Amino acid sequence: MPLLKQIAEQLRDADNFLVLAHVSPDGDALGSMLAMGELLDALGKKVVLFNESGIPRRFEWLTPKREILTRLPEEEPDNLIVLDCGSAERAGELIAPWLKTKKVFNIDHHLGNPMFGTLNWVEQRASSVGEMVGMLARKLGVPLVGLLGEYVYLALISDTGDFCFNNTRPETLEMAAEILRLGLLPGPFHEQKQSTGKLSQLQMRGTVLQQARLYADGQISLICFTRELFEQTGTGPEDTEGLVNTVLYVNGVQVAISLREEEQGIKFSLRSKSSTNVQTVAFRFGGGGHRNAAGGTLLMDMEQAKATMIQAVTEELGKS
Ligand code: 5GP
Ligand code: MN
Ligand code: MN
Numbered sequence: 001m002p003l004l005k006q007i008a009e010q011l012r013d014a015d016n017f018l019v020l021a022h023v024s025p026d027g028d029a030l031g032s033m034l035a036m037g038e039l040l041d042a043l044g045k046k047v048v049l050f051n052e053s054g055i056p057r058r059f060e061w062l063t064p065k066r067e068i069l070t071r072l073p074e075e076e077p078d079n080l081i082v083l084d085c086g087s088a089e090r091a092g093e094l095i096a097p098w099l100k101t102k103k104v105f106n107i108d109h110h111l112g113n114p115m116f117g118t119l120n121w122v123e124q125r126a127s128s129v130g131e132m133v134g135m136l137a138r139k140l141g142v143p144l145v146g147l148l149g150e151y152v153y154l155a156l157i158s159d160t161g162d163f164c165f166n167n168t169r170p171e172t173l174e175m176a177a178e179i180l181r182l183g184l185l186p187g188p189f190h191e192q193k194q195s196t197g198k199l200s201q202l203q204m205r206g207t208v209l210q211q212a213r214l215y216a217d218g219q220i221s222l223i224c225f226t227r228e229l230f231e232q233t234g235t236g237p238e239d240t241e242g243l244v245n246t247v248l249y250v251n252g253v254q255v256a257i258s259l260r261e262e263e264q265g266i267k268f269s270l271r272s273k274s275s276t277n278v279q280t281v282a283f284r285f286g287g288g289g290h291r292n293a294a295g296g297t298l299l300m301d302m303e304q305a306k307a308t309m310i311q312a313v314t315e316e317l318g319k320s
Contacts, residue, residue: 003121007105008139010119012043014103018077020050021129022090027158027193029084030055032107032129034064035151036081039133042142048073052092057238058196062154065147072098079103082117084129086110086288107132111279112288127165127172130155134175149179153189161245165292166274197239204233205243212247216314221247224302225260237262244269254320255313259305262297266305269295270313276320281312 011017019036021029033049040047050069055062072094080102085091087110088099099116106117109126126132134144134152144152156176160168163176180186212223225240237260244258248271255276258269268285270278272292279294285308287296298305 003119004135004139007107007119007121008136010105011040011045011136012140014079015045016078017045017047017081018050018073018079018098018102019047019081019083020052020091020095021083022085023051023053023092025051025053025056025059026084027059028128028130028155030059030062031151031153031155031158032083032133033068034062035130035133035137035148035155036083037064037066038146038148038151039137039140039142042137042148043140048077050095052094058241061192061196077102079105081105081107083107083133084109086113088114088116110288111290112283125167125169127167127169128155128159130159131172131175143182144175144179145182149182149184150189153179153184154193157190157193167290167292198235200234201239204229204235204239207233208240208243209246214250214253215310216317218250218252219254219317220257220310220313221250221253221255222257222259222306222310223247224306225258226302227261237267244271248273254317257309257313259302259309261302265297265299266302267295267297268305268309269293270309276317278313278316281309281316284312 017040019033021033037047037049049066052070054070055068080098082091082104085108104117106120107129108122109124109129111124113122123132130152137144156172160172208223208225212221214221230236240260244256248256254273255278256271260267270282272278277291279289279291282289282294282296285296285298287294289295
């Protein structure tokens, strides 16, 4: 039986779900989780949403109708639905024991997902996990209207870079069209989504862009966010979102690297133009992601991280 049908049937036949997505959630993680909550609601199921790191400030405009727990609920669910997690670790530490004892629906689209669930539906071609939740909704006869439509749309635009990346399939645009037909207005939706920045964020990003550098004959661009800069400008890790995409579009650049100082180590984000695979680079350093967008953490200081990433990406460019 095709997996989509199998998952749809099992969702319809089961009850008592805990739905979660990866830590530091992005638009796909939150969008797919909230959409799954709406879908299960529409089916009359008992559902709890959980994310170990909570909702980031830039998504506060979403105002979900039910709380997203940051601690495990006292009442244990029978089923876990794990969304947009390329590996079990991405779900966070708190949930780890239940991943071993409960029925786990692993619904994801990352390369190299190790199939950690009881049921694993890993669709690498799907633009986003939100698109997969949309497919489930269709299968179960639930229309992509209202909040369900908004949440799926958020996931679609987040993971496709507003329908610009290669993962934008005809099916992705057909789903977006269906959501628009059912009433979503893209203008107000995008305005709400984008109007979350502060002036301090803009100015900090200006400083980082001024310090952007090119390497490997202009094929690599690099930006760095230091804790010192965050302190000086009253900003934080939240305010770095998406800037790495901006530096990818310098003419001649094939790979953009963003490095961000964390309490422990350096969080790296990689973005590449279509012909270069950065997932393999991230994977080498214990991270992961997709062919053209990947990330991870390096336990070293900023200077070492710079040298390490530039070298690893240069080697990858040599292969393509
Ligand atoms: P970002 O650079 O925006 O944090 O992440 C880009 C992509 O890489 C996302 O698909 C995300 O799931 C993946 N990614 C980012 N950080 C990590 C990480 O620490 N581990 C793994 N496995 N994947 C990551
Ligand atoms: Mn994600
Ligand atoms: Mn995703």
